Amino acid sequence: MKMKKLLAALLTGIMAVSLVACGNPNPASAGEDKSTETTKETEAAKTPEKSEAVTLKFFSNVPDRTAGLGLLEETNLNSFKEANPDVNFETEFLQDEPYKMKIQTYMQSKNMPDMWMQWGHPAALMPVVQGGFAAELNPDDYKDYGFVPGALEAFTIDGKLYGLPKNADFWVLYYNEKILNDNGIAVPKTTDDLIAAAKILNAKGIQAVSLTGKDRWPTAITLENLILRKTADPKAFNDAIKTGTTSSNEDFLAGVNEFIRLVDNNVFQPSYLSDDYGTAKNLFIQGQAAMYVMGSWEMGMGSDETIPEEVRKNIRATKFPTVNGFPGTADDLVMWYGGGYAVSADSPNKEAAIKAVSHMLDPDIYAKNSWQKQIAIPPMKYDKYLTGNENNLQKDITEIISSAKSTTGATFIDMLTASFKDASEGLTLEMSGKMVSPEEYLSQLDALVKEANAE
Amino acid sequence: MDKVLGNKKTIFLLVLPGILVMIAGVLFPILMSGYLSLTSMQGGGAAKFVGLQNYIKIFTKDKTFWVSIVHAIILGFSYMLFQHPICMGFALLLDKMGGKAEKVFRVLFFIPCVISIMVTSKMWVNILNPTFGVFNKVLTAIGMEGLARNWLSDPNTVFISVLFIIMWQGFGYGMLIYYAGVKGISGDVNEACQIDGATGFRKFFSVTLPLLMPVVKVNVTLGMISALKQMETVFLITDGGPGDRSQFIANYLYQQAFRAFKYGYANAIAVVFVVICLVVTVIYNKVIVVEDL
Amino acid sequence: MTNTHTLNKTAKQKKLIIKSIMWAIMSLFAVLQFFPLIWVTNFSLTKDSDVFTSGILKVPDPPEWQNYSLAWVNGNILKYTINSMFVVGTTILIVAVLSLILGYAFTRMKWKFANAWLTFILIGMMIPIHTTLLPNFLIFRQFNILDTPLALIIPYVAFSMPLGVFIMTGFMRSIPRELEEAAVMDGCGVMRIIFQIILPITKSAMVTIIVMTFINNWNEFIMGATFLSSVMWKTLPFAVYEFSSQYVSRYSVQFAVMVLSALPSLIVYICLNEQIAKGVTFGAVKG
Incomplete structure (x- = not known):
């Protein structure tokens, strides 16, 4: 009976269209015209032309707007709105991987949002600059922002500034202090410590170090840390990548083998190759894994109310471990200026957008909020915003960055082109899944470098 | 009669909208792909004409592309060898049950088909997770601990796991079509068997199966098509990895375009992909004649 | 004995x-x-950390209903469901009408190149929708229909119609011609024959087409993710995808969103299950 009613309704619909079709030979276009009209209406509703109000489209890679970096962005946007009531923001947000794909579609369609999160490394920045999408910014405007050396440079190409950095990112080892204490494990200083800890923890059904392999870059960056422990010198590391000579470099092979040794000793959770960012993080914050390798931007975990309290208050961070027999120290830091903001060169509201990003990164707003809300390490001097009430995690992170003796700059996957990034990440995963041998890995990596340099 | 049904103007008006849809929605984009595939278009940058370079690369250097094709073919055969016989078996069983039970089971079997792939994929990823997933727990519980694995990250099992999930997803749909076929012929079957006196397996092979052949053909066609088109499940579960061990063409195409930014190259993949689909159709029509195609 | x-x-x-x-x-x-x-x-219905339980299932004690309220509000489920229904509903309507008309023209009308054009349309069945993703992006930008439902409806219709025509032509060949002969004698136009005489007979093929078009497009999200960006038009599957990255650490809430998003199609299916089974029956056997 229900079906009869439904069919009747459907038939009426079809009849209606067919009636239109009598006058119009194309029923499809009749249906389509209608929806075009609605679209136009809504578009008109979105941007009222008469009033002077401006709506800026902002595209962010932080989907969670209620905690951490997302909350920080919202706070800073609101602060701008308060000062400029006629400006509104329409924020779209996606997590990293979908974000990258979406921003790519915007580029292809020459349809950039007014302002967006822009990574500073060449693989991401070059296409944006070459395509003429990013507006040029005036470096003199940011003289008093107190950016640390190297930060603005990351967003500078051929002497021109195309974005403002918002994060100083570096690789750390987060750990759950309680789990380690309960199992009589000291904070790991070397990879041998990690292996020993993994033995004890695995026997109790606890994962040692949580790592994501489905989002592939963290695996590649972890590998970079280990190779760096051997080369000790970031410049030597970067040069070998850029010239495509890693396979003739004994240090690289040693680093890759060390990574394999960690995998073989179950230091990472067994499913790390297929676990995505969320799963890996969850293992750690739900107390299933004792440690977690990730960037410093996850510092906000210490104040994230959605994390169970017994885990949250025990989260600490330490330097990425050294390797016995390798010359590198824990103070050789894999660090880069990752995220930042860029403004569309074609935006009809370019001035307003530049004003907005400048405001969001104003040290009195950005550095202060990011530090005092315990969310991120700003890429600018923030000592005057220290409160003395920092949580342990913040103190740990500060200690790591302030004792760094050398830093790398862009990670190796990000040094060249986007297709190099894609291919080298995939290759790294194949190596860690033992589908290619370490030797084979390095020679294929060199081949990818040559291909990228030829482009 | 012929005057009305042969009226050129009416025919033109009837057929035009459909043809226009095909031209606008299928033909034109593919021709455009063909054009773009001859360029070196990269993310944002200008398109440079490079001739057949992209195609040469696909045919000489791109291992992943061909691995993806092989995966699709294996999936197609797995449908035929595993999914279809199981579907048909259950359709027959279901038909035998009769009554309320028949209806209830039919509803239960079809449920995965109407739930978003997003949901079922997330479920399977969790179920197969070696750290906390249910599947390994069940294996351990029934004393088959030796079989427990990292189903989705072990290069040796990832493809089988993905095949299984895809087939699971399509099981209800295939079964329903076979079930439909079984219902449609049950009268003829009984009649023929009464004359023959056939029972059991003989009944199945000499009477039921031949009568079901048209349905088998439809199901095999649909299976072949969906094997080639596979994208969503792989995209969500493994994204083709680790390496290219669970890669399928549509997903590879997407990655090349939106992650590696090789727009021109991705379009070349699209064109070769279309050609392969058409070639498969032709071969397939030669081997298994589907009357209406 | x-x-x-x-x-x-x-x-x-x-x-x-x-x-x-x-x-x-x-x-x-x-x-x-x-x-x-x-x-x-x-x-x-459990706490976030319960997913890691050592058992297979876990009794929610007490059930965390707030997961659902959070999911309902923050997941924007209602809005996205309506969007999905609009897009898929429009697609189904257009596909149904076009399949009917084309099916009639190809099986009943007499014209020269009928077979060639039919093949042209049916080949669409074999072409994967994803191959048009990239060019469509440029085309839609040119016509300014990115981020509108049209950007989804056009490819959905184009790739669902061939299957519809396939089912319809198969079905119509089995309908006796006597019915229309009488109608033609009475002076009925072709449109009236199609919608008043043929349509009621093709009911079961119609149901098949509707069900297949629904299943094929309801779950599609790659197009949705690529062509849409504003909340205004985003469809349900993409919303789930987006939500699970937004609430990374809230497993239970993610699951609640999944349950909520599965409900509409589940309800439709259970209510119409008998008709769907019958419809698919007919389409499959005759097609």
Whole structure:
């Protein structure tokens, strides 16, 4: 009976269209015209032309707007709105991987949002600059922002500034202090410590170090840390990548083998190759894994109310471990200026957008909020915003960055082109899944470098 | 009669909208792909004409592309060898049950088909997770601990796991079509068997199966098509990895375009992909004649 | 007498055993099919960390209903469901009408290149929708329809119609011509013949087309993710995808969103299950 009613309704619909079709030979276009009209209406509703109000489209890679970096962005946007009531923001947000794909579609369609999160490394920045999408910014405007050396440079190409950095990112080892204490494990200083800890923890059904392999870059960056422990010198590391000579470099092979040794000793959770960012993080914050390798931007975990309290208050961070027999120290830091903001060169509201990003990164707003809300390490001097009430995690992170003796700059996957990034990440995963041998890995990596340099 | 049904103007008006849809929605984009595939278009940058370079690369250097094709073919055969016989078996069983039970089971079997792939994929990823997933727990519980694995990250099992999930997803749909076929012929079957006196397996092979052949053909066609088109499940579960061990063409195409930014190259993949689909159709029509195609 | 009696009894027993085996197999498979739904519902009501339980399922104690309120509000489920219904509904309507008209033109009308054009349309069945993703992006930008429902409806229609035509032509070939002959004698136009005479007869093929178009497009999200960006038009599957990255650490809330997003199609299916089964029956056998 229900079906009869439904069919009747459907038939009426079809009849209606067919009636239109009598006058119009194309029923499809009749249906389509209608929806075009609605679209136009809504578009008109979105941007009222008469009033002077401006709506800026902002595209962010932080989907969670209620905690951490997302909350920080919202706070800073609101602060701008308060000062400029006629400006509104329409924020779209996606997590990293979908974000990258979406921003790519915007580029292809020459349809950039007014302002967006822009990574500073060449693989991401070059296409944006070459395509003429990013507006040029005036470096003199940011003289008093107190950016640390190297930060603005990351967003500078051929002497021109195309974005403002918002994060100083570096690789750390987060750990759950309680789990380690309960199992009589000291904070790991070397990879041998990690292996020993993994033995004890695995026997109790606890994962040692949580790592994501489905989002592939963290695996590649972890590998970079280990190779760096051997080369000790970031410049030597970067040069070998850029010239495509890693396979003739004994240090690289040693680093890759060390990574394999960690995998073989179950230091990472067994499913790390297929676990995505969320799963890996969850293992750690739900107390299933004792440690977690990730960037410093996850510092906000210490104040994230959605994390169970017994885990949250025990989260600490330490330097990425050294390797016995390798010359590198824990103070050789894999660090880069990752995220930042860029403004569309074609935006009809370019001035307003530049004003907005400048405001969001104003040290009195950005550095202060990011530090005092315990969310991120700003890429600018923030000592005057220290409160003395920092949580342990913040103190740990500060200690790591302030004792760094050398830093790398862009990670190796990000040094060249986007297709190099894609291919080298995939290759790294194949190596860690033992589908290619370490030797084979390095020679294929060199081949990818040559291909990228030829482009 | 012929005057009305042969009226050129009416025919033109009837057929035009459909043809226009095909031209606008299928033909034109593919021709455009063909054009773009001859360029070196990269993310944002200008398109440079490079001739057949992209195609040469696909045919000489791109291992992943061909691995993806092989995966699709294996999936197609797995449908035929595993999914279809199981579907048909259950359709027959279901038909035998009769009554309320028949209806209830039919509803239960079809449920995965109407739930978003997003949901079922997330479920399977969790179920197969070696750290906390249910599947390994069940294996351990029934004393088959030796079989427990990292189903989705072990290069040796990832493809089988993905095949299984895809087939699971399509099981209800295939079964329903076979079930439909079984219902449609049950009268003829009984009649023929009464004359023959056939029972059991003989009944199945000499009477039921031949009568079901048209349905088998439809199901095999649909299976072949969906094997080639596979994208969503792989995209969500493994994204083709680790390496290219669970890669399928549509997903590879997407990655090349939106992650590696090789727009021109991705379009070349699209064109070769279309050609392969058409070639498969032709071969397939030669081997298994589907009357209406 | 006694002999036949025991014979009957063993036969009965044998039948009973076969029947129980049948039931066991069916139930096992039903559980395999149904289990994930139970699983996701179960853990949508527990605490986030309960997913890591050592058991297979876990009794929610007490049930965390706020997961659902959070999911409903922050997941924007209602809005996205309506969007999905609009897009898929429009697609179904256009596909149904076009399949009917084309089916009629190809099987009933007499014209020269009917077979060639039919092949042209049916080939669309074999072409994967994803191959048009990239060029469509440029085309839609040119026509300014990115981020509108049209950007989804055009490819959905173009790739669902061939299957619709396939089913419809197969079905119509089995309809006797006498019906229309009378109508033509009465002076009915072709449009009237199609919608008043043919349409009611093709009901079951129609249901098949509707169901297939629904299933093929309801879950599609790559196009949605690529062509849409504003909340205004985003469809349900993409919303789930987006939500699970937004609430990374809130497993239970993610699961609640999944349950909520599965509900519309589940309800539609259970209500219409009889008709769907019949419809698919007809389409499949005749097609």
